[in-house]
Amino acid sequence: MPHPHDSAPGGAGRPGDGRQEPKRRSPGRPRREDRMPVRDEILKTASVLFMEQGYEAVSLSGIAERCGVTKASVYYHFEGKPALFTAAVIRMLQLAFAGTLRVLDQQGKSLRLRLLEVAERRLARIQHIEFEALMREASHYLDEEQRTAIRDAEQELHDLLAVHFGQAIAVGEIRQGNPMLMAHSYTALLMIGNRQAAKSISASPADLAAQIMDMFWTGVG
Amino acid sequence: MPHPHDSAPGGAGRPGDGRQEPKRRSPGRPRREDRMPVRDEILKTASVLFMEQGYEAVSLSGIAERCGVTKASVYYHFEGKPALFTAAVIRMLQLAFAGTLRVLDQQGKSLRLRLLEVAERRLARIQHIEFEALMREASHYLDEEQRTAIRDAEQELHDLLAVHFGQAIAVGEIRQGNPMLMAHSYTALLMIGNRQAAKSISASPADLAAQIMDMFWTGVG
Amino acid sequence: MPHPHDSAPGGAGRPGDGRQEPKRRSPGRPRREDRMPVRDEILKTASVLFMEQGYEAVSLSGIAERCGVTKASVYYHFEGKPALFTAAVIRMLQLAFAGTLRVLDQQGKSLRLRLLEVAERRLARIQHIEFEALMREASHYLDEEQRTAIRDAEQELHDLLAVHFGQAIAVGEIRQGNPMLMAHSYTALLMIGNRQAAKSISASPADLAAQIMDMFWTGVG
Amino acid sequence: MPHPHDSAPGGAGRPGDGRQEPKRRSPGRPRREDRMPVRDEILKTASVLFMEQGYEAVSLSGIAERCGVTKASVYYHFEGKPALFTAAVIRMLQLAFAGTLRVLDQQGKSLRLRLLEVAERRLARIQHIEFEALMREASHYLDEEQRTAIRDAEQELHDLLAVHFGQAIAVGEIRQGNPMLMAHSYTALLMIGNRQAAKSISASPADLAAQIMDMFWTGVG
DNA sequence: CATGAATGAGCATTCATTCAT
DNA sequence: TATGAATGAATGCTCATTCAT
Numbered sequence: 007m008p009h010p011h012d013s014a015p016g017g018a019g020r021p022g023d024g025r026q027e028p029k030r031r032s033p034g035r036p037r038r039e040d041r042m043p044v045r046d047e048i049l050k051t052a053s054v055l056f057m058e059q060g061y062e063a064v065s066l067s068g069i070a071e072r073c074g075v076t077k078a079s080v081y082y083h084f085e086g087k088p089a090l091f092t093a094a095v096i097r098m099l100q101l102a103f104a105g106t107l108r109v110l111d112q113q114g115k116s117l118r119l120r121l122l123e124v125a126e127r128r129l130a131r132i133q134h135i136e137f138e139a140l141m142r143e144a145s146h147y148l149d150e151e152q153r154t155a156i157r158d159a160e161q162e163l164h165d166l167l168a169v170h171f172g173q174a175i176a177v178g179e180i181r182q183g184n185p186m187l188m189a190h191s192y193t194a195l196l197m198i199g200n201r202q203a204a205k206s207i208s209a210s211p212a213d214l215a216a217q218i219m220d221m222f223w224t225g226v227g
Numbered sequence: 228m229p230h231p232h233d234s235a236p237g238g239a240g241r242p243g244d245g246r247q248e249p250k251r252r253s254p255g256r257p258r259r260e261d262r263m264p265v266r267d268e269i270l271k272t273a274s275v276l277f278m279e280q281g282y283e284a285v286s287l288s289g290i291a292e293r294c295g296v297t298k299a300s301v302y303y304h305f306e307g308k309p310a311l312f313t314a315a316v317i318r319m320l321q322l323a324f325a326g327t328l329r330v331l332d333q334q335g336k337s338l339r340l341r342l343l344e345v346a347e348r349r350l351a352r353i354q355h356i357e358f359e360a361l362m363r364e365a366s367h368y369l370d371e372e373q374r375t376a377i378r379d380a381e382q383e384l385h386d387l388l389a390v391h392f393g394q395a396i397a398v399g400e401i402r403q404g405n406p407m408l409m410a411h412s413y414t415a416l417l418m419i420g421n422r423q424a425a426k427s428i429s430a431s432p433a434d435l436a437a438q439i440m441d442m443f444w445t446g447v448g
Numbered sequence: 449m450p451h452p453h454d455s456a457p458g459g460a461g462r463p464g465d466g467r468q469e470p471k472r473r474s475p476g477r478p479r480r481e482d483r484m485p486v487r488d489e490i491l492k493t494a495s496v497l498f499m500e501q502g503y504e505a506v507s508l509s510g511i512a513e514r515c516g517v518t519k520a521s522v523y524y525h526f527e528g529k530p531a532l533f534t535a536a537v538i539r540m541l542q543l544a545f546a547g548t549l550r551v552l553d554q555q556g557k558s559l560r561l562r563l564l565e566v567a568e569r570r571l572a573r574i575q576h577i578e579f580e581a582l583m584r585e586a587s588h589y590l591d592e593e594q595r596t597a598i599r600d601a602e603q604e605l606h607d608l609l610a611v612h613f614g615q616a617i618a619v620g621e622i623r624q625g626n627p628m629l630m631a632h633s634y635t636a637l638l639m640i641g642n643r644q645a646a647k648s649i650s651a652s653p654a655d656l657a658a659q660i661m662d663m664f665w666t667g668v669g
Numbered sequence: 670m671p672h673p674h675d676s677a678p679g680g681a682g683r684p685g686d687g688r689q690e691p692k693r694r695s696p697g698r699p700r701r702e703d704r705m706p707v708r709d710e711i712l713k714t715a716s717v718l719f720m721e722q723g724y725e726a727v728s729l730s731g732i733a734e735r736c737g738v739t740k741a742s743v744y745y746h747f748e749g750k751p752a753l754f755t756a757a758v759i760r761m762l763q764l765a766f767a768g769t770l771r772v773l774d775q776q777g778k779s780l781r782l783r784l785l786e787v788a789e790r791r792l793a794r795i796q797h798i799e800f801e802a803l804m805r806e807a808s809h810y811l812d813e814e815q816r817t818a819i820r821d822a823e824q825e826l827h828d829l830l831a832v833h834f835g836q837a838i839a840v841g842e843i844r845q846g847n848p849m850l851m852a853h854s855y856t857a858l859l860m861i862g863n864r865q866a867a868k869s870i871s872a873s874p875a876d877l878a879a880q881i882m883d884m885f886w887t888g889v890g
Numbered sequence: 891c892a893t894g895a896a897t898g899a900g901c902a903t904t905c906a907t908t909c910a911t
Numbered sequence: 912t913a914t915g916a917a918t919g920a921a922t923g924c925t926c927a928t929t930c931a932t
Contacts, residue, residue, distance in 0.1 A: 044891085060364045062283035065926060077927085078893050087927065118448075138421050139360030143281045157423065164424065171447070180447045184438065187428050190419045191442045197418065198411045201359050202378070203385065207408050217405065221412045225446030226392070226401045227339075265916080286901060297918055298902085304916090308902065486912090502806045504725035507905060519906085520914050529906065560890075580863050581802030585723045599865065606866065613889070622889045626880065629870050632861045633884045639860065640853045642801050644820070645827065649850050659847065663854045667888030668834070668843045669781075707895080728922060739897055740924085746895090750923065 045083045047073050052094035057135055061091060061144035091144055092152040099159040103166060110170050117174045118223060121192065125215040129199040136197055164189045195222055266304045268294050273315040278356055282312060282365035312365055313373040320380040323349075324387065331391050338395045339444060342413065346436040350420040357418055385410045416443055487525045489515050494536035499577055503533060503586035533586055534594040541601040545608065552612050559616045563634065564661045571641040571653040578639055606631045637664055708746045710736050715757040720798055724754060724807035754807055755815040762822040765791075766829065773833050780837045781886060784855065788878040792862040799860055827852045858885055 051072050055064045066087060070077045084090040109123050137160060145153055167189035174180045180188075195218050198204055199211065208214040272293050276285045287308055291298045305311040330344050358381060366374055388410035395401045401409075416439050419425055420432065429435040493514050497506045508529055512519045526532040551565050579602060587595055609631035616622045622630075637660050640646055641653065650656040714735050718727045729750055733740045747753040772786050800823060808816055830852035837843045843851075858881050861867055862874065871877040 058363075060281060060283070060360070062281070063364055063367070066928090067926075076893050078895095078929090079891080081928075082891065082893090135363060136357040136360045136418070138418070138423075139281070139357045141423075142279070142356060143284055143364075146280075146284070161424070181445070183442075183447065184428060186424070187419075187438055187442065188447055190422065190424060190428065191416055191439070191447075194415050194419050195412055197357070197359070198408075198415050201411060202362075203382070203407070203411060207405065207411065217408055218412070221404075221408065221446065223446045223448040224402070225442065225444045226404065226409055226412075227444040287903090288901075299904085299919075300917055302903070303918095500805075502723060502725070502802070504723070505806060505809070508907090509905075518914050520908090520916095521912080523907070524913065577805060578799040578802040578860075580860070580865075581723070581799045583865075584721070584798060585726050585806075588722075588726070603866070623887070625884075625889065626870065628866070629861075629880055629884065630889055632864060632866060632870065633858055633881070633889075636857050636861050637854055639799070639801070640850075640857050642805075643853065644801070644804075645824070645849070645853060649847065649853065659850055660854070663846075663850065663888065665888045665890040666844070667884065667886045667890075668846065668851055668854075669886040729924085730922075740922095741898075741926090742896055744924065745897095 044073070044075060044079065048075070048080055048083055048090070049094055049097055052090050053098045056091055056094050056140070057098060060135055060140060061147065066090070088144075088147045088149070088152055092148065092156060095140070095156050096159045099156075099163060103159075103163050106163065106166060110166065117170060117179055118219065120170075121222075122215060122219045125196060125219055126212055128196055129211040129215050132200070136200065164193070167192060192222060265294065265296060265300065269296070269301055269304055269311070270315055270318055273311050274319045277312055277315050277361070278319065281356055281361060282368065287311070309365075309368045309370070309373055313369065313376060316361070316377050317380045320377070320384060324380075324384050327384065327387060331387065338391060338400055339440065341391075342443075343436060343440045346417055346440055347433055349417055350432040350436050353421070357421065385414070388413060413443060486515070486517060486521065490517070490522055490525055490532070491536055491539055494532050495540045498533055498536050498582070499540065502577055502582060503589065508532070530586075530589045530591070530594055534590065534597055537582070537598050538601045541598075541605060545601075545605050548605065548608060552608065559612060559621055560661065560665060562612075563664075564657060567638055567657040567661055568654055570638055571657050578642065606635070609634060634664060707736065707738060707742065711738070711743055711746055711753070712757055712760055715753050716761045719754055719757050719803070720761065723798055723803060724810065729753070751807075751810045751812070751815055755811065755819060758803070758819050759822045762819075762826060766822075766826050769826065769829060773829065780833060780842055781882065783833075784885075785878060785882045788859055788882055789875055791859055792874040792878050795863070799863065827856070830855060855885055 048069060052064070052069050055069060055072075066080050067077050069090075070080050073080075080090065084093065105127065106124055109127070110120050112120060141153075141156065148156075164186065168185040171180065171183075171185035171188045175182060175185065198207075198218060199214060204214055208217055269290060273285070273290050276290060276293075287301050288298050290311075291301050294301075301311065305314065326348065327345055330348070331341050333341060362374075362377065369377075385407065389406040392401065392406035392409045396403060396406065419428075419439060420435060425435055429438055490511060494506070494511050497511060497514075508522050509519050511532075512522050515522075522532065526535065547569065548566055551569070552562050554562060583595075583598065590598075606628065610627040613622065613625075613627035613630040617624060617627065640649075640660060641656060646656055650659055711732060715727070715732050718732060718735075729743050730740050732753075733743050736743075743753065747756065768790060769787055772790070773783050775783060804816075804819065811819075827849065831848040834843065834846075834848035834851045838845060838848065861870075861881060862877060867877055871880055
């Protein structure tokens with residue numbers, strides 16, 4: 007039985023590979039409708055649900071139903087719930103990585119402006135569950151390999167930010183300090199956008215992004 | 228109705244406990260060993276577990292087992308899982324409120340020093356799951372009353388912080404700005420302490436607290 | 449411990465003992481409120497609930513709550529659910545017996561008129577669950593003694609009817625036939641009053657009683 | 670939704686069955702022994718149990734056990750207890766309808782003889798619980814759709830009888846009267862067969878049927 | 891590739907019952 | 912008398928997982 011389980015996402019953090027909602031249709035015959043390869047649809051649906059509701063609250067039948075396939079199909083494509091979760095979260099992180107990279111790599115823009123743009127994009131889509139909370143809940147069910155695969159993918163995101171903070175320090179654009187702490191401070195502050203109270207603080211996500219960036223840049227002192 | 232279901236954790240903060248080794252009991256009321264009020268022990272255990280693992284991942288049998296009682300006993304004291312969750316989370320928030328209040332109300336200390344002390348205390352005990360994530364997961368199961376009860380308890384904590392930020396602004400101790408945003412920024416930054424990566428940033432929680440306060444006070448600019 | 453459990457209602461069918469909603473208050477001091485002796489209140493409440501909902505569907509806590517006492521109190525007065533059920537059903541049957549007796553014993557009225565009056569009274573109060581269905585559900589939980597106690601009490605009701613049918617046959621008021629079958633036919637026809645469809649057959653209970661008596665008296669032929 | 674939940678018992682009346690001795694199975698689809706469609710077996714078993722014991726007294730594990738499957742299998746085939754109950758009762762009513770129809774539609778036989786045959790058939794198999802009692806108990810758990818589905822199926826049975834009574838009135842075979850009341854009177858009288866006391870009234874079911882038909886036809890007057 | 895049918899383990903909840911006070 | 916606090920057993924239901932087809 008040729009089971010295509012990528013039982014562990016192997017070289018996880020290969021970033022910058024382009025998003026996947028292609029709807030690319032073969033010129034010849036679109037027979038199989040245009041449904042994007044089932045595996046990808048499952049992955050995408052799973053990403054959304056896991057981010058929205060956490061690990062336990064999402065059932066495989068729920069995912070299957072939303073994709074119009076059966077639970078057994080999900081099992082054909084993924085080894086089990088932990089494996090699917092792992093793949094889904096990593097997919098999400100890679101997408102976020104790619105998006106962040108694109109913005110941060112823009113030339114001729116100050117770091118502050120670029121960070122503001124990243125903030126605006128993230129706050130625009132409700133990002134739901136805090137990553138650390140998600141991992142704490144799920145980690146019971148994941149094996150070591152899966153845990154590190156996810157951790158690595160997430161680390162890369164913070165590494166990316168840290169690199170840019172490091173460069174900004176080098177050219178004197180920001181003050182001296184630990185670039186990794188800056189990266190975590192930045193993403194921690196963005197979490198405010200998930201809070202219900204955020205709505206009472208500022209009207210639009212864009213406005214909130216501006217205020218948060220202000221806090222991040224100048225502090226309270 | 229002579230049932231003690233009341234989801235208000237009454238006089239919380241009972242210190243000096245010591246876990247009991249589980250020992251099967253026969254039905255009927257046991258001969259009142261040393262064991263302190265069971266209800267409180269359940270509440271305390273539930274608080275810890277819910278904070279560590281989220282809503283769904285915690286089972287009532289798990290809680291009961293840890294307390295050395297049966298599931299049915301838990302149901303005697305609490306109306307159900309949602310009610311227990313509500314009581315447990317509120318207990319936690321009230322404890323946090325009381326502790327924070329005690330520190331912030333100290334006279335003759337600068338706001339910055341007092342905030343640092345709060346930060347040190349919070350980072351000392353792993354505080355586990357981010358509040359917003361917890362609520363998002365649980366809110367499906369809670370009724371409106373329960374949701375608002377929790378939200379209110381949490382709001383009080385931020386209100387407390389905001390009041391002190393407001394006062395500090397009034398006396399020129401910190402810059403102008405939205406006190407509530409400051410409060411949320413402060414607690415958001417403290418969440419870094421929950422992250423695994425925090426360990427690679429700084430050796431001790433106290434050190435981390437200092438670094439975070441630095442970020443909070445002066446920003447990166 | 450002087451436990452007053454009449455674990456089996458002994459001489460069950462002692463009929464004609466007068467109903468019990470006395471509200472009799474001692475002239476001296478009404479201290480204990482006027483609540484009729486708790487045991488009786490439990491019994492009365494249980495009767496109603498068992499008749500309305502059957503055996504399993506009624507919980508002892510439900511009964512206790514309605515009486516404003518605790519479950520444990522119910523256990524003080526009755527040995528357990530089966531015993532309470534037995535007592536409650538027998539009480540009901542005795543009441544029905546007494547009422548039926550009073551009507552049937554009227555002098556100078558034709559049997560038909562007296563039966564009509566019985567029918568009207570029974571159809572007036574929704575009589576709820578069919579007796580045989582109730583017994584079938586409950587009999588799993590009752591011991592032999594309880595079962596026969598109930599059966600006997602019910603038998604007495606049919607005996608009473610049969611006696612009157614026998615007398616009517618003797619004096620030529622009705623045709624020859626098996627009086628006991630007549631009794632069962634009569635009560636079986638009254639069951640139509642419990643059916644939802646009864647409402648579409650006739651407007652008032654009194655009208656239905658008349659139509660049923662007509663069927664009973666003349667048949668369809 | 671590829672799940673076969675549909676609470677309509679499709680082509681009922683599958684004859685020739687033979688109970689299977691329970692034998693634990695390993696997960697996955699078993700190798701299609703002789704065993705006839707499981708869904709039907711569940712339905713049949715459920716019908717019997719519900720009729721015998723009522724709604725609450727029957728547990729899904731009980732049903733599963735008798736069918737040699739697990740509770741989870743029952744849930745695969747039926748949405749839940751209410752749905753299974755609905756399907757089972759409707760199945761029963763449809764069977765009864767078909768049987769009754771077959772007898773009543775015979776040509777060249779007097780109504781009385783045909784009704785007698787129906788009575789004999791029904792009294793032959795213990796029919797257990799009175800329908801109205803069953804519904805009263807269960808209706809708490811059923812939704813509106815389920816309730817009306819059952820009510821409709823039952824109504825059809827009485828409609829069938831009423832039609833024949835109507836025709837008999839038209840040709841002067843029986844006296845004038847409300848055909849629907851006649852139908853209900855007829856089925857109410859048949860309920861005597863369920864009573865324990867029935868045994869003391871007549872030796873055989875056939876004899877009882879005859880006596881009841883006599884009552885129904887000529888009344889007591 | 892895909893699925894229909896099944897399982898076993900676990901969970902929230904309810905209930906009758908018990909007993910020290 | 913009455914009750915507060917506890918238990919054990921059962922129930923309805925869900926879910927991840929398996930496997931023959």
